[in-house]
Amino acid sequence: MVRVILVDDQEMIRVGLRTIIEAHPDLSVVGEAADGIAAVRLATETDADVLLIDIRMPGIDGVEATRRIRQQRTPEVLRILVLTTFDEDENVLRAVQAGADGFFSKGAGPAELTAGILQVARGHNVLSPTAVNALVAHVAEGGRAVADPAAASLLASLTPREREIVEAIVRGLDNAQIAERLYLSPFTVKTHANRAMAKVGARDRAQLVSLAVQAGIRP
Template identity: 45%
Template sequence: MNGNAPIKVLLVDDEGLVRSGFRLLLELEDDIEVVGEAANGAEAVEQARATRPDVVLMDIRMPKLDGIQATRQIAATQGLHQVRVLILTTYDTDAYVFEGLQAGASGFLLKDAGPAELLHGIRVVAAGDSLLAPRITRRLISQFTARRTADQAAEARLAALTGREREVLTLVGKGMSNDEIGGELFLSPATARTHVSKAMMKLGARDRAQLVVIAYQTGLVSPQGS
């Protein structure tokens, strides 16, 4: 994304009042531009293709096509690789959030997040980082990965990583930032970022959020240890 251009945001929610509220908030910001709205997942995919937003604020429960399916379609659409999906959910026990991360979302926020938290989330995701609400991320991912065992392909999947990249992936899975990873492994933040980028490329991860999912799925990070 061009650092001088406003962040283009697509609003997706089946409630018109919710979309209007978000629009009013976002239009007050000089660095954010609302480029479209959608009332269901099918419209979200169409609007994403038409407007090429930087960030999609995506509700989960919608008619015709839910937010998870819409996220999956957007992530798989040629030309939309740079589109980031930020899922908004009402409940902190929402089982669909983990599926959303697997589908390609860059993170999620609770709908009761304050204006400052929402604006911060949009800017973080637009910059290419993941946003995993600290109130629920660790417990939520643990809850749903605890029901899945690391499959037999886990070691094969990780075989492409160097030992250092595997260490970095483990720390990403524990929620550490590049600065924290650097401190833990005695690396500069820039070097830590390089290792994270290489791990993303080798594992085919869209962003940091998917690295967290992979770290749990492959057993590098155990739910009990979180």
């Protein structure tokens, strides 16, 4: 059973999320918080697997709460999934830098959300297509019009297959979708993606996308 903490300043949203999560046989809600300070306290006091946190809240926001939680709880102990409307692209990059393990839009459907929680709990990094688009937009607008030579040099170390998979990740595809398009198994796709991240020094897929966009790869 995957144990989830819900953090959102709106009670109605927490009620809706709890209903969706507890309808799944493999998920349960073990705690709730309405602000970032309470989220940090709950994350350190509650035995949970995944923290589902809104990015905008009173006091300290979801990004700062994530940063503080990461100082006490590593990804091996507690996974963090950020929920946002993505109306400000820089929030995605800030959350990546703070140590979040995944991003989902508040517009995600119940099946997509529960699948994302389970994926994060299993140690995967989850980026919804909306999150990828927001991250790409922010890096492209705040970065360079041309490829960053340093980033391009890092990506040059990838094999043709690894680069092909990185390009698919930048387009917002998950392992299953990439596997279907390239006639590979999801495990093989994951292996290539992990090797690509190791070669370029990316902690997770979000950082891999950021580096790829700086290197000139676009959706």
